[in-house]
Amino acid sequence: MNVLRRPLSSISTSICCKHTFQKCPRLCRWLSVSEAATALRPFYFTVHPDLFGQHPRERSINEDSLKKLHQYIFSLRKQERVSPTNLTFFAKKDTDNFSLNRVKVHLASPSIRDTVATVLTSCHLPLDYINTLSDVPISTKRRVYHGPDFGDIFAGRKGGEAFYRKVTKLNLISWLKTNSKISRKNTKESQEYEKDVQDITKRLKKLVGVRAVKWHTNWGPRRYTACLTSLEKVSENHPEMVQKYLAGRDVVISDRNGVSLSGEVCLNHTDVPQVWLMRLTSVPAYDAVLERLPYMELELSRLLCHIKIRRRERHHIVMAEEYELLLNKILNTLRRNQDLVRRGFKGRDLSHLEMVVEGSSAPLTLTNLGQYLIPVSMPGSMIIEFIKNTQHQAEELLRDSISLRMIEDEVIEQCRDKLGLCDLEKDLNISPAQMTQCCERLMDRYSDIVTSVEGISMRVTQYYSVTDDGTVCIPWNWSDEDF
Incomplete structure (x- = not known):
């Protein structure tokens, strides 16, 4: 056959x-x-x-x-x-x-x-x-489009010499063979600190009642262990004070100080323990902020014909007080534009659409998951007009995301099992369609890459990299061709 x-x-x-x-x-x-x-x-x-x-x-x-x-x-x-x-x-x-x-x-x-x-x-x-899907002849070799070749775009001649060198595209298979040793070395070093992290976390839970301790910076496991050791010493020297402010809470060692949008207590890893103690005294004041946020989101939804307000997951931590200021600003903007809302949507219900409140520097855009990213600096008239003109496109993107999300987890699990990966995850800016495509292509090249990736952790991103803990990052639209 x-x-x-x-x-x-x-x-x-x-x-x-x-x-x-x-x-x-x-x-x-x-x-x-x-x-x-x-x-x-x-x-x-x-x-x-x-x-x-x-x-x-x-x-x-x-x-x-x-x-x-x-x-x-x-x-x-x-x-x-x-x-x-x-x-x-x-x-x-x-x-x-x-x-x-x-x-x-x-x-x-x-x-x-x-x-x-x-x-x-x-x-x-x-x-x-x-x-509409046509058959592809066996002799046809179709290349995946990875964006413009900036080496070709900017290549030029000056005095008979090229003054821009063509950008070299990386080949996944050769890159993995070169960097898998680095990944395994970093993973081994990271595992040496893992037991210390678990032991210190267990003692902190018993000593001051923290619910969990997390690490959210680009620094490696050595730095994380040092920060946990400092937090343990502070807790031993001031057990009652630390317990008062951290009992029952999640603690995140990060680049920020304060309380995050999800209620985590953030301690800056660059601060000395004495500064941590001073910061902890302000933690209870954020409880009222966290209680107000759902009501503010409900009011924002009402002002925009009951559109759903989502909290977008981010790689960096969003602080509660910052989010409250963003909500206040966009609430005041839309309160002044209720006449435009009534004329633009004529009482239609937008509860099937989703909106995310962003900072001032973000663009007004519709994501590939069908969510509106609304910067608080944008005039209310532009927000209303943009949603009005793109609501049908948003509905279609949301429907697409439903169908793709239903199978994305299964594709990830299948790819992880087939390649023998310890873990397989993606960055938040990688869509379900991109992740599904990437995983299927990885499985198609099983025989070429399994020896390089077996037993490692992989993250699908927009770039090639090996992290300090040994995680291998690859772009979702990786190339398997030689250049």
Whole structure:
């Protein structure tokens, strides 16, 4: 049997059977998990459990059936044998009356593409997307686009000599072979401090009742251990005072002082212990701030037609007092523009949209997850106009993120297990689609990279790096070609 195979850069590995190919050639090309998620997007919009809040029984059935569907698809992705499966879903039949339609789906195909087509057909949904995916000849080598080649853009001639050198793109496989030894060396050194960190943390919990101690800086484990030792000495010398302010709280050794948006007590690692003691006395004052924040977010939501206010996860810590100032500023801006809100949205409910309040230097933008990032320095009229003009695009991006997030965790778990990684995570600016694509491509190159990555921790980012604790960082759109 001849198997049509797409290039390694196209992240797909599902195998189609000969019988299916002869019967329906357009529905039998290799389909990746991310492509399957995109094709199933209309299906997710009709059966997603979040849509069935008033129907707990139907919600539970849909949750269970979706898990089984994902397991079936991932078994095909791993080229495992699967048994025929019967699934039941409840789908929205009428968006106005929210009547439900019971749908039964029988899965028996060894092809991801055929499985997706079966699900869509059972719900009377179109096959437009998968029908647009054309087969790729075996001789065709398609390259993944990694952005403009700045070496080509800026290359020039001056007196017959190039005065800009072409930027060299890194090859993942060769880079891993070179840096895996550095990663393992850093990991080993980091593990030498791990026992000390655990022992000191355990003693702090017993001595002053802290709930947890975390590390949130770019410094290595040696520095973390030194800071924990200092905190323990302070606690031993002033046990009652430290217990009064830290009992039952999370402590973060970071680059900031104060209390974070999530209630963590932050201690700057560059300060001496005496400064920490002085800072701790102000901790109780932040409790009132943390209590006010949800009410301020609720008021902001009301001023913008009940749009959902989300707290965006950040790599750096957001302080509670800073966030309160941001909310105050944007609340005052929108209170002065309520006439524009009424004219712009005409009483429409925006509770299906999401908004994140950002600092003054942030751009007014719509993320690839469908969330609005709103800088507090922006005039209210521009905020309202921007949301009004892009709300349909935001709805589509949010729907896409729902379908992709439903499979992202499973792809990560599968990739971690197959490559033998200790851990696999991503930066917050990496979208589910990018992470899914990256993981599938890594699995496609299993034989080339497994000896370099087995037993290490990996983070998907925008760059190549090895951290002090041995974590290997790779860009999501890594290249496997020689330049």
